[in-house]
Amino acid sequence: MKSTSVRYLILLVLTLGTSWQTIAQTLNDTFVNGDLMPNSPDLSPRGTYGVGVRTLKVVHKDQVDVLHMKDGKHPLYDRQLTLEVWYPANIPADKASSVTYESVLGRANDPKRPLVPFTFAGRASRDAEPDASAGAYPLVIVSHGYLGSRLLLTYLTENLASKGYVVVAIDHMESTYSDAAGFPSTLLNRALDDLFVLNEMAGLSAKGSKSFLSGLLNAENAALIGYSMGGYGALNATGAGYSPQAVKAFGQLAQGSTALDVRSMDSPAYKATLDPRIKAVVAFAPWGMERGMWDAKGLAGLTLPTLFVAGSKDDVSGYEKGIKAIYDGAVNADRYMLTYVNARHNVAPNPPPAASLQPGVSVDEYMHYAEPAWNERRINNINQHFVTAFLGIHLKKMEYAKYLDVPETDAAGTWTGFKPRMSVGLEMRHAKP
Structure with missing residues (x-):
């Protein structure tokens, strides 16, 4: 929906008494996350596959309960993980490809930000028949921020599924809006959850399994995408x-x-956990460098092709001493860094949901999604373009290098795939081992 239309709807509220609930529903009915703006780059549009979506629940048994201790020891517990899976699907020609996602604003156990349920629209079909015509598709695992949810990046997850990927987004237990708990759980469990889900997907995709994923994905050809704390864990x-x-x-x-010792560079057990099935990493605004989570030795351990995405004014993960320092220090990786000049931290999520505009909802719910210097829909389209190029190269062996190997700024030359003048405000760096 155009900004002028939004202003018109707000005017209706002020002059005609139209309810905010009506406004929110109108926004939901009209604007779908991931839809194209007129100035979107070439690889932003959806692919040729229909998109199905299903929800799965898995259990990571006997994990360290780091939030509780008794007699100097942590008990074990089962981590309940809800997954959303998008996949290429056969959608009948006479059936609209639409889905309603259910999420919440706010955060658990915070009376100043109570949980507010809301829905928003997507362009996928719930429980659709998988399209197995192309064999097993590459796997992409997506990890949200703290706090967040598996539905935080639907503009990207749906888009990738339409291009022939099976995309699995994780609700990280104790790190979602609905079950927020102590930060040590997030610090410890992000990477562990990612690797567990990779194994679960491999099992569900095995021939003979009773899952709809049987034969649908290739877990030997996988990538991780993480935002903020998700980027921290993915790295x-x-x-x-x-x-x-x-x-x-x-x-x-x-x-x-x-x-956390077992996830440290000095741990003899750490390197044994690295999984060769993962071929590439996309890290949106990864958190941790400013807090000393990595040193030179740790960053040198990153050897996979990596695409970093950052805002130059990120005030959560930091830029010069944060994300850019990770990029600079990952000396053994073929890496790119896309920078949104003057953007802050929110360079990955969906735009603010309509529900965040309702009276009585904390402004923090809007700000959790909003990017003050950029149009969020434009960011989404640009992310679709570059993630498509990056994963296309590393998971599908496509000839997309020209879309990534662009001048550092538009002042230095035209960016392949962008309309004239439309790469302004962006920077792209590339370094090889």
Whole structure:
């Protein structure tokens, strides 16, 4: 929906007494996350596949309960993970490809930000028949921020599924809006959840399994996408072991716990957990560098092709001493860094939902999604373009390098795939091992 239409709807509220609930419903009916703006780059449009979506629940048994300690030891518990899966699907010609997602604003256990249920529209079909015509598709695992949900990046997850990927987004237990808990759980479990879900998808895709995923995905050809704390976990899952400083700080935060030791670069067990099935990483605004989570040794452990996406004014993960420092320090990886000049932290999620405009809802719910210097829909389209190019190269062996190997700024030359003048405000860096 155009901004002029939004202003018109707001005017209706002021002059005719139209309810905010009506406004929210109108926005939901008209605007779908991921739809194209007229100035979207070439690889933003959807692919040729219909998109199905299903919800799965899996259980990671006997994990360290880092939030509780008894007699100096942590008990074990089962981590309940809800997954949303988007996949290529056969959609009948006479059936509209639409879905209603259910989420919440707010955060659990915070009376200043109570949970507010809301719905929003997507362009997928719930429980649609999988399209197995092209064989097993590459797997993409998506990890949200803290706090967040598996539905935070539907503009991207649907888009990738339409291009021939099976995309699995995780609700990380104790890190979602609905079940927010102590931060040590997020620090410890992000990489562990990612690797567990990779194994679960491999099992569900095996021939003979009773899952709809049987034969549909190739877990040997996978990528991780993470935003903020999701980026933190994705980097650790793929070679960036944590620093001694990080291990010490974690212990101070978690009652003297040593549970993070096994994810440190100095741990003999760490390298054995790195999974060769993962071929590439996309890290949106990864958190942790400014807090000492990595040192030079840890960053040097990242060897997979990596696409970093950052705002130059990120005030959560940091830029010069944060995301850019990770990019600079990952000396053994073929890496790119896309920068939104003057953007802050919110360079990955869907635009603010209509429900965040309702009276009585904390402004923090809007700001959790909003990017003050950029149009969120434009960011979404640009992300669709570059993630398509990056994953196309590394998971599908497509000839997309020209879309990534562009001048550092538009002042230095035209960016392939962008309409004239439409790459202004962007920077792209590329470094090889």
